[in-house]
Amino acid sequence: MTNDSVAGISTPPLLFSGEFYTSVKFLTSLWLAIISFGMLSNTTNFLVFLKSGLKDNVTILLFCLSISDISFLVLITPTVATSLIFVHAPTWPWPFDRRIVSFLLYWPAFTFYDFSAYLSVCLGVMRCACVAMPLHFKLVFTKSRTMAAVVIIFCSTILLRIPVLTVHSVGMKMNPLTNQSYAYLKKDSSEVKVFINDVLNRTSMPWVSFIIMVTCVIILTYKLFDASKVRLSHTSCPEPATNNPSDDQKTEGQQRREKHINQSMSSKEAQVVRSVVLVCVIFILSQLPFLLYSTARLIYPEFDEDTHFRFLFGFCSNISVTCSYLNASVNIFVYYKFNSHVTLGKDYN
Numbered sequence: 001m002t003n004d005s006v007a008g009i010s011t012p013p014l015l016f017s018g019e020f021y022t023s024v025k026f027l028t029s030l031w032l033a034i035i036s037f038g039m040l041s042n043t044t045n046f047l048v049f050l051k052s053g054l055k056d057n058v059t060i061l062l063f064c065l066s067i068s069d070i071s072f073l074v075l076i077t078p079t080v081a082t083s084l085i086f087v088h089a090p091t092w093p094w095p096f097d098r099r100i101v102s103f104l105l106y107w108p109a110f111t112f113y114d115f116s117a118y119l120s121v122c123l124g125v126m127r128c129a130c131v132a133m134p135l136h137f138k139l140v141f142t143k144s145r146t147m148a149a150v151v152i153i154f155c156s157t158i159l160l161r162i163p164v165l166t167v168h169s170v171g172m173k174m175n176p177l178t179n180q181s182y183a184y185l186k187k188d189s190s191e192v193k194v195f196i197n198d199v200l201n202r203t204s205m206p207w208v209s210f211i212i213m214v215t216c217v218i219i220l221t222y223k224l225f226d227a228s229k230v231r232l233s234h235t236s237c238p239e240p241a242t243n244n245p246s247d248d249q250k251t252e253g254q255q256r257r258e259k260h261i262n263q264s265m266s267s268k269e270a271q272v273v274r275s276v277v278l279v280c281v282i283f284i285l286s287q288l289p290f291l292l293y294s295t296a297r298l299i300y301p302e303f304d305e306d307t308h309f310r311f312l313f314g315f316c317s318n319i320s321v322t323c324s325y326l327n328a329s330v331n332i333f334v335y336y337k338f339n340s341h342v343t344l345g346k347d348y349n
Contacts, residue, residue: 017311019311019315020311020312020314020315020318023315023318023319024083024087024314024318025087025088027318027322028080028083028084028087028088029084029088030322031080031083031084031321031322031325032080032081032084034322034325034326034329035073035076035077035080035325035329037329038069038070038073038325038328038329038330039070039073039074041329041330041331041332042066042067042069042070042073042328042329042331042332043070044332045062045063045066045331045332045335046063046066046067046070048335049062049063049066050063054143055143056143057126057141057142057143057145057146058123058126058127058272058276060143060146060147060150061119061122061123061126061146061150062123062279062331062335064119064150065116065119065120065123065279065331066331068112068113068115068116068119069112069116069328069329069331070328071109071112072109072110072112072113072116072328073325073328073329075105075108075109075112076105076106076109076110076325078101078102078104078105079101079102079103079105079106079109081101082098082101082102083102086098086102096182096183096184097182097183097184097185099184099185100170100183100184100185103168103185103187104168104170104185106168107161107164107165107167107168108165110161111157111158111161111165113324113328114157114160114161114201114205115153115154115157116327116328117206117209117283117287118153118156118157118209119150119153120209120213120279120280120283121209121212121213121283122149122150122153123276123279123280124212124213124216124217124220124276124279124280125212125216126141126146127216127220127272127273127276128215128216128219128220129141131219131220131223131273132219132223160200160201160205161197161201163193163194163196163197163200164193164194164197164201166188166193167187167188167190167193167194168185168186168187168188169185169186169188170183170184170185170186171183171184171185171186172184198294198297198298199298202290202294202297202298203294203295203298206287206290206291206294207291207295209287210284210287210288210291213280213283213284214284216280217277217280217281217284220273220276220277220280221277223273224270224273224274224277227270228270275334275335275337278334278337279331279334282327282330282331282334283327285323286323286324286326286327287323287327288323289316289319289320289323290320290323290324292316293313293316293317293320294320297313305317
């Protein structure tokens with residue numbers, strides 16, 4: 001790619017322009033398919049959890065996660081549909097400002113995406129605490145406290161997004177050619193609001209959530225591995241049938257071993273933990289592209305949509321939102337794999 005020259009002034013090349021246009025043509029159609037599947041799968045999740053009953057903190061959080069995911073997908077659909085029309089039918093005659101459809105619900109949609117992210121973090125932390133220190137936390141995370149935590153998380157998410165939730169609004173203008181008023185998208189171009197949103201919601205909070213989730217996955221995976229070793233050793237070296245000493249007669253080693261076995265996870269509880277781990281891993285993988293490009297944007301301001309990096313920025317953004325749509329759509333495979341609607345409705349608080 002060669003540099004353009006305007007009035008003898010050399011300008012830098014527009015990086016990744018070809019890759020950007022190719023990705024847009026392919027991904028806009030893919031986005032619609034992912035979102036359609038996500039709406040269907042989350043509706044199924046919602047009905048299954050509702051039918052099985054909200055009996056414990058894991059089920060409550062997964063139920064709320066399904067509601068949040070489908071809310072995100074419904075609100076982001078106008079943005080995706082507008083992009084699809086604009087890419088594949090650029091001459092489509094819009095009777096109003098198309099940016100109303102494209103941008104008005106964008107930030108409310110990603111508010112619900114953030115809500116889903118924080119619910120996933122809450123799920124990982126609760127299950128991690130109950131598995132790592134069951135005697136301390138199994139009675140702490142009750143059903144009522146979990147529901148209260150969901151309400152607090154939702155209110156906090158809205159407060160964090162207020163800087164950009166007030167950016168877009170609908171206004172009216174007079175068309176001098178037709179002498180008729182028409183609706184258009186008003187945008188508050190406050191750089192302070194955008195900067196606050198970038199620091200809080202696009203860098204700080206996502207990185208904190210990411211680190212917490214990685215830590216939870218490491219701890220839960222270790223506990224699963226440890227529990228499998230305990231069950232394996234118990235089945236491979238059973239106690240003799242005639243040897244049933246009283247607690248006073250048991251050696252200290254035998255008592256420690258039995259205590260370890262009793263505190264280890266049952267097979268059904270291990271299934272619940274595996275499902276939570278997989279939900280957390282999906283979250284981690286889907287967040288990684290967004291974290292990388294948003295952090296790069298904050299560190300290097302030239303990496304933005306209004307510079308010669310705009311196509312590279314747009315390409316990275318397209319990959320990131322694709323991961324977001326997948327994250328909100330594929331949890332049904334986790335629930336199906338581990339039969340969650342059967343095993344989660346137990347006494348695992």
